[in-house]
Amino acid sequence: MAPQENYTPAVRRALEELERAFPDSAVIREQDGEGGAHVTVEDVPLGPPYRQTTTWVGFRLGFQYPYADVYPHFVRDDLTRLDGNALGAGLSAGRFREKPATQVSRRSNNLDATNQTAVLKLLKVLDWLRSR
């Protein structure tokens, strides 16, 4: 990570953890100008119950991470189910960084800032997505 990139230490740690947790995916980051980052993790495995085998996942790490929830997450806008059913509750049309996307609304109601990292949150979201 370039030293001139202006991230808070917590956001910087989260970005490094994401790169370690998804070694086969590109983790693209963009500064938000406040110490946080807009993050896109490319080529995350998906598969059943969805027709698509991979997706990108986008989200924002705010400057007050890890106190602030990482929410919502966004995936590819053409997400469709193998069984042809609607995507269901918690999934809706949205936009991420001006790009059409499917919004995944999974808020953490009892956030433990000392234990719930951006990686854990993303893994929970993906787990929920694949279990629909």
Next chain:
Amino acid sequence: MTSQWTLTIPDGLYDRLQAHLFPGDGDEHGAVILAGVTQGPRGTRLLARELHLAADGVDYVPGQRGYRMLKAEFIRDRVLKARNERLVYLAIHNHGGGSQAAFSADDLRSHERGYPALLDITRGMPVGALVFAENAIAGDIWLSRGRRVGLASATIVGRRFQRLWPTLPRSRTIHDPTYDRQARLLGPDGNALLRHLRVGIIGAGGVGSLLVEFLARLGVGTLVVADPDRVDVTNLPRLVGATRWDALATLSDERRPQWMQRLGRRLASTKISLAHRIARRASPSIAFEGIVGDIADADVAQRYLDCDYLFLAADTMQARLVCNAIAHQYLIPGVQIGCKARVNEASGDLEQVFSVVRPLGPGGGCLWCGQLISPARLQQEAETEQERRQQRYVNEAGVVAPSVITLNAVAAAHAANEFLFTVTGLTKPDAERAFARFLPLDRRMVWDESPNDPACPECGPGLNSRYAKGDEVLLPTRSRRAATRWPGLRWLYPRIVSAEQDD
């Protein structure tokens, strides 16, 4: 910047230390404090974070050259901890006497023998010694590169505000007939104490403007006030001293063209300029530092780190997170004030109205482990308006912020009394420490639990907590500088200090 060094001690830590040093046997006892450090315009403050009591005969034993000494193993473990956690090591013992404290010649010789080596171990973090009398303290602080400073004073903070010096200074009683009626409650030194305090108010809205009025009239010497907003017509029912001219009501009237309304909103008085006017009207000699900015911005938060007390009168979660962090990280006692109403979503009926006064920091509670800072709201407040429109948020439960001056006044007055009686030493030792909630519809008042979770990253003693760490840890603030919409019009507010001007 003055080079004065002082020590801030939470009252709970001080009481444990006092009980250990002065158990009534008239003998000498030992301990160690590990402290954080912060540097500010008024000098360098040591922040007492951990107390390690030396057990008599085990850790604190007869000395080879002096009367008593800390054993090498006891010192080693604490010095290594200080090095690893970037804290200041302070060895402590007591002498007899009441209001004067000083090191003996033997004490000073032991410092000269041992502290250069300790400085090598701590890799440049200061080391030193404190000697306590029952109501006095002296300190000998060793810095890198052969520098050495004395401790000017110590302040015990929490549910009381008590100063200790090496010798009792001359009385600073101020005989000002203006404050005669107040002096009959606060005592002869009370007004003088208020005059020397630097008090921070976060938010100059409905609650904040009342606090500015109260504190200025009480005779507080310096107010530091930040608010990013301008006066709006809808603020007039609850902003102290606000006029329709402040809101440029003629321009911003909804019957005017949109461009004129926008112009009116942009040229309306800032809430800071209004607060400045209120403060100077109440107390012409007050020092007022106003910041048109948001405490969530790093350069605005920086202005509060040297305060003696904080009032959180802003209603954003971002402000709660930063203020709570400052209170615990810099050992600054304070209070959070708020008013809420609960409306039944289905029927629209008003279910409950309450005002709260929540003491924070040393001697108080914590908004984070008290679950009073919503991670979801923090995330939403960081979003741009466009991002909020693009995302579909589920409607929150029907909790809205009322805008009623009388509700604000209940909370503001109780908070101001909390401050006044704490700093003047009038709060009783067994006074309630919980959060206060006033329920005007029920005509009653309740106490809410005021938690301090040992595992809390804000107020707990854990390795990674920010508690009493001072400048060693970053605050959870926005890293960019606070923006000014109209830098060219700064001349309109010549006596207001803005974050942008204060380079």
